Structures are given as C-alpha cells and as structure tokens.
Amino acid sequence: MRKIVIAGNWKMFKTQAESQEFLKEFLPALEETPQEREVLLCVPFTDLSVLSMSLHGSLVQLGAQNVHWAENGAYTGEISAPMLTEIGVRYVIVGHSERRQFFGETDQTVNLRLKAAQNYGLTPILCVGETKQQRDAGETESLIISQLDKDLIDVDQTNLVIAYEPIWAIGTGDTCETTEANRVIGLIRSQLKNPDVPIQYGGSVKPNNIDEIMAQPEIDGVLVGGASLEPASFARIVNYQ
Numbered sequence: 062m063r064k065i066v067i068a069g070n071w072k073m074f075k076t077q078a079e080s081q082e083f084l085k086e087f088l089p090a091l092e093e094t095p096q097e098r099e100v101l102l103c104v105p106f107t108d109l110s111v112l113s114m115s116l117h118g119s120l121v122q123l124g125a126q127n128v129h130w131a132e133n134g135a136y137t138g139e140i141s142a143p144m145l146t147e148i149g150v151r152y153v154i155v156g157h158s159e160r161r162q163f164f165g166e167t168d169q170t171v172n173l174r175l176k177a178a179q180n181y182g183l184t185p186i187l188c189v190g191e192t193k194q195q196r197d198a199g200e201t202e203s204l205i206i207s208q209l210d211k212d213l214i215d216v217d218q219t220n221l222v223i224a225y226e227p228i229w230a231i232g233t234g235d236t237c238e239t240t241e242a243n244r245v246i247g248l249i250r251s252q253l254k255n256p257d258v259p260i261q262y263g264g265s266v267k268p269n270n271i272d273e274i275m276a277q278p279e280i281d282g283v284l285v286g287g288a289s290l291e292p293a294s295f296a297r298i299v300n301y302q
C-alpha cells in the first residue's frame with residue numbers, strides 16, 4: 062500500500078507571525094483527517110524553527126524547500142541537512158522547477174542534494190516536469206525519463222517522494238487533465254526500481270479539483286502552492302473525499 066502525501070509549499074510567502082495565524086485556523090480543521098495521510102508544510106527557512114514548536118504533537122510534518130549537499134562550508138545563502146534535521150525537519154523539496162529555472166539548479170546538483178538529504182534521514186521530494194514548449198513539441202516523456210535517469214543516480218528509492226509538476230500548470234489555474242496526470246505518473250512509476258515510491262501531482266491543485274485528482278489510481282498525493290497559503294482551502298485539500 063503506497064503512502065498518501067499531501068504537501069503544502071509556501072514558497073517565499075509568510076512571515077513567522079503570518080505562519081502562526083495560519084496554524085490557528087488550520088490545525089483545528091484536521092481533527093477528522095485520517096491518520097494515515099501524511100500532511101506536511103514546506104515553509105521558508107525563517108518559519109522552520111517556530112513551526113517546529115507549533116506543529117509538535119500535531120499530524121503535520123515539517124518540510125524545507127532546499128538543502129545543500131555539503132555538511133557545512135563557505136556556501137553563502139545555503140542550508141545543510143544537519144541544520145534542518147536538528148530542528149525537526151522531516152522532508153525537503155529538491156529540484157522544484159522554480160529552483161531549476163531561476164537559481165541554476167541542474168540535474169547534477171539535484172542529484173547531490175537528494176543524496177545529502179537522505180544521508181541525514183530527510184525524505185526528499187523530487188520535482189520533475191515539462192514546460193509548455195516541451196509538451197507541445199511532444200517531449201514530455203523523454204524529458205521526464207531523462208530527469209529521472211540523471212536525478213536518481215545512486216538515490217535510495219525507499220526514502221523518496223516524487224512530484225510530477227507540469228511547469229505550465231504551476232500557478233496558472235491551468236490544471237493538467239487528471240487522466241493525463243495519471244498517465245504521466247504511471248510512466249514515472251514504470252521507470253522506478255521501487256514501485257511503492259509515493260508520486261504526487263502538483264500544479265494548480267485547488268479545493269474544487271482535489272477530489273477528482275485523488276480519485277486517480279496512480280496519484281498518491283499533491284504538492285500544493287497557492288492553495289496551501291489559505292488555511293480553509295488547504296484543510297479542504299488535506300481532507301479530500
């Protein structure tokens with residue numbers, strides 16, 4: 062039985078004060094959430110330590126949005142895996158398309174970050190997905206297979222989550238057809254050594270499409286951007302039918 066993982070990615074949103082306001086409304090809305098659903102919030106670095114305390118004893122796990130491959134060193138602006146685990150972080154997003162697009166992340170650095178995260182007991186969420194141009198050119202399958210081939214070299218597939226995020230669906234309201242997301246996620250699964258890796262869909266997931274997305278047999282969860290910033294909307298997503 063594959064694990065269900067519902068993750069919010071706050072990206073570069075929410076001060077510490079705003080994060081506390083969010084939790085006041087969000088946590089009480091999870092009283093009836095099935096315990097077997099893994100729920101996590103991947104938050105900015107400044108929010109991590111305060112959320113680590115606020116989430117203690119709740120159903121919600123803590124996630125970061127990036128991790129460096131070195132244990133420490135002269136890497137201004139980066140953060141290491143032991144710095145994250147020390148304060149209770151359990152998950153980390155690696156290779157999000159925004160990091161690949163705006164911050165020079167390559168398949169090689171993604172691979173290094175994945176292995177470093179696992180070495181310290183973090184569970185990485187590897188993001189893969191195609192641009193609109195690649196989709197229109199019929200390159201979706203080859204691009205994703207290439208990303209998986211390079212990103213997963215020597216990566217432990219027993220401690221891994223993958224998120225399929227078509228870049229054209231991120232923040233656009235233009236959700237990928239659920240059957241198409243299911244098809245691509247099936248393709249991703251067929252490339253893995255471990256078929257039990259949870260594979261999420263991400264890209265304009267909202268309260269009004271979550272039930273249909275989660276009804277697809279290959280989809281094991283979602284990685285949610287914009288809709289995870291509103292407590293009621295993220296709670297509705299977590300509590301999908």
Ligand SMILES: O=C[C@H](O)COP(=O)(O)O
Nearest residue numbers: 070231232264265286287
């Ligand atoms: O990590 C989350 C994704 O980039 C999706 O963002 P979105 O839900 O705002 O489209």
